[in-house]
Amino acid sequence: MRLTVAVICSLVAVQLWVTLLAGELKVGYYDDKCSGVEDVVKSHVIKAIILNRGNGAALVRLIFHDCFVRGCDGSVLLDASGVNPRPEKVAPVSIGLEGFDILEEIKADLERRCPGVVSCADILIFAARDASSILSNGRVRFDVPAGRLDGLVSSADEAQAELPEPTFTIRQLIDSFARKNFTVEELVVLSGAHSVGDGHCSSFAARLAAPPDQITPSYRNLLNYKCSRGGGADPAVVNNARDEDLATVARFMPAFVGKLRPVSALDNTYYRNNLDKVVNFNSDWQLLTQDETRGHVHEYADNAALWDHDFAASLLKLSKLPMPAGSKGEIRNKCSSINHR
Ligand code: HEM
Incomplete structure (x- = not known):
């Protein structure tokens, strides 16, 4: 029985991997993998915005900072670590980025419901979409295709090079x-x-x-x-x-x-x-x-x-900007760190 579960899990993982490698994003991607994902994200975003509307603005900014650097791969969410002391979020251009705790909370909630299924990259996009919709009183709305992987690379130098600065001409x-x-x-x-x-x-x-x-x-x-x-x-x-x-x-x-x-x-x-x-x-x-x-x-x-x-x-x-060709990815356990060194 144990073996069967393990085999099924690895088959599902391989299937996920192949689908994601093919770069296919799909509206309703999680429908048959983890029910109610988008509702869970939305309820957290509503709560965060009721607490403080600034949380909504922070989430809207994150989609830009994540997707412009290595595509929408959650690389902006990674914390500094022993092996990577200078991730994107410490770049000067990342000044004032917020909203990380909200996304980590959503991730923890979704991990409890469906472990290892929902990527942080997708959570970020859903959350930014919901924040835009709520802050615009429902006037900005769109369906988000999902199925992104979380990236393994995050570099402050790359963020600095890829993102525009407020002093730009x-x-x-x-x-x-x-x-x-x-x-x-x-x-x-x-x-x-x-x-x-x-x-x-x-x-x-x-x-x-x-x-x-x-x-x-x-x-x-x-x-x-x-x-x-x-x-x-x-x-x-x-x-x-x-x-x-x-x-x-x-x-x-x-x-x-x-x-x-x-x-x-x-x-x-x-x-x-x-x-x-x-x-x-x-x-x-x-x-x-x-x-x-x-x-x-x-x-x-x-x-x-x-x-x-x-x-x-x-x-x-913006939400469809892909990771660089040949990049590897995973579904992180936590949005702030990669699973394996
Ligand atoms: C056109 C080039 C852009 C430049 C140069 C730029 C620059 C900046 C800067 C310097 C800040 C303030 C950071 C701080 O001092 O705390 C900021 C805030 C913000 N940016 Fe941009 N940005 C650009 C485009 C965008 C785009 C495309 C989006 C989203 C679609 C965006 C969304 C936001 C939001 C919502 C804030 C407020 C964040 C908060 O209150 O937490 N920006 N931007």
Whole structure:
């Protein structure tokens, strides 16, 4: 009996391996392997967002950081270890990445239900999809094909080389996205994720002294005020002025008070803010410096539904970025470490 179970398990494992090696992703991939996987992920994400909406933003950012580096393989989730002291998450470009605990909790829950079946790479994608859907009040939605393996490699140098930096020029941003087969329009669409969440002052240091044609002076003053309150530390400031506190906005940008919202949503307000030069990162403002990108900023500022639709399509495309050819993978026991040294 024991032998039979072992044989069946290894046959299932071989089948899984072959399917995954073939790189086939499938909507409903876990339906016959572990029932309710996507519901379990969603319930954790809802709980995390009720606790703190910032958790949703963190999950949305993780899909970008994972998939742009070695494809969507959960490599961003790996902790430093004796054999790999510098994984992706310690790269300077990973500053402020969060959400790891949420994914580890989901993984532990799914391991209890179906040991060794659901990859961390898939959990991350499901969670980012659900976070986008919840933060956009259901307007960004799409089915996620699954069947990814967890990667064995994670390198800070690679993350630094593959991910765009907030100081990039429009040319560098376009090139960075083009290397992953993303168009200029998709660069603009995906940048709209900065309608939620926050960033550290060090990520937009040069903007604090940028000229008025690049940043509205009253907003620059607001950012300088916020950043000076860190007592020498590196405070985080919300990405979307809409999410600022009333007192600060009333003091620096009284005309903006009407735009404040009690609940921050993933939406096209980023583009309106950008046209008003009320965005934090140089990379955001750079979208106005070239005809094609500026055209798309106008397009999305004027059409909220179009952005919802295109953002969902671009996230889906992001979620399909494959691991480098010939890479090995596994289903990790824990998202923060590989199973075998
Ligand atoms: C276009 C190139 C991009 C650059 C240069 C960039 C850069 C950054 C930086 C510097 C931060 C703040 C980090 C910190 O200081 O804590 C940030 C935050 C964020 N980014 Fe991006 N990003 C880009 C594209 C994207 C994309 C494609 C997505 C998702 C689809 C995304 C989603 C987010 C989110 C949601 C946050 C807030 C995270 C949180 O509050 O935890 N970004 N980004």
